[in-house]
Amino acid sequence: MINYGEYLKALRQSKGLTLREVEKETNVSNAYLSQLESNKIKQPSPTTLYKLAGLYGIKYEKLMEKVGYPVPKYNNNLKIKEEVYGLSKSLGDISYDEEIELLDYLKFIRNRKK
Amino acid sequence: MINYGEYLKALRQSKGLTLREVEKETNVSNAYLSQLESNKIKQPSPTTLYKLAGLYGIKYEKLMEKVGYPVPKYNNNLKIKEEVYGLSKSLGDISYDEEIELLDYLKFIRNRKK
DNA sequence: TATATTTGCATAGTATATTTAGCAATTTTG
DNA sequence: CAAAATTGCTAAATATACTATGCAAATATA
Incomplete structure (x- = not known):
């Protein structure tokens, strides 16, 4: 499921x-x-x-x-990927579950001081 | 039609x-x-x-x-860029302080179950 | 030619995506 | 605090994807 x-x-x-x-x-x-x-x-x-x-x-x-739908496959060029900098690089590769937790935690951060 | x-x-x-x-x-x-x-x-x-x-x-x-379904467009650099920045895009604009907190929390997540 | 098989399709039935209506709990506001 | 608005949700209604059944015309086979 x-x-x-x-x-x-x-x-x-x-x-x-x-x-x-x-x-x-x-x-x-x-x-x-x-x-x-x-x-x-x-x-x-x-x-x-x-x-x-x-x-x-x-x-x-x-x-x-x-x-669960089929998704057309494309050429994910790892070399180009490595050349790009930004937030995601600082965080590194994160899993799906981790992304959910981070989103959740971000919500917590932003509602903290109210 | x-x-x-x-x-x-x-x-x-x-x-x-x-x-x-x-x-x-x-x-x-x-x-x-x-x-x-x-x-x-x-x-x-x-x-x-x-x-x-x-x-x-x-x-x-x-x-x-x-x-008539929407079809993802694959054939440009923008596409790859979007993939790399996928996380930051899903998180939206986050501040420097928030990024630090997220990195810290990510570390916590990964050391949790051991 | 006669008959058996195959072919495309129509109809009805089932499954599931999506909306409408409304309700109980929470939050806002005065 | 009390009334009003908002929020997430559920159940019923509707739309549409997809299948099971069967039939009439076309084709194959004898």
Whole structure:
């Protein structure tokens, strides 16, 4: 059983968005979003995934993969990858589970002093 | 209204295959294949398209596009850049202090279960 | 030619994606 | 504190993907 819902929920909360705010931006009903985040939907349509990926700032293909759809393979050139610098380099390679935890922790950080 | 059915039919016939032969290879029912070829299905699932693309020897992405699904674009450096920065993009803009905290927390995560 | 097999397709049924409506708990506001 | 708004969620309704069954026309075989 694939668990993409937890990931979607962590993404949304890390951005401080409510289900209804996401609904406004994506035209996906808040009720359906809730079902997605609790893994009640096996395979949401690519179009739905595309909208969410856009709003949350992640790659469409990543959601496709999480949901279990075939994803076209491309040439990931490791050399070029290594030449690029930035935050992700400072963090290094992180796993999917770690990313969820970091998103969660970021939410905690930002709501700490209120 | 998108016309991908005609394309699928032309592909199948060019290979001299019957609906039932395609069914055997892809596990998609011949009845459904018939509906696909006459555009009675708006958006067949990516998995179905993937099977057909494989058998017919065309690109999966091409069928995705024909059907009207969003298709990830692969062929530029921006793409690779996005992959590398995927994490920071999903996290959004984070401050220097936040980055330090995240790095610290990541270290904590990785030393936790030992 | 007669009959058996194959072929594409139509129809009905099942599974599942997505929306609408509404409710209980929480949060906001005065 | 009390009323009002907001939030996440559930259940029922609807839309649509996909399959099982079967049939009429075409084709193969004798």
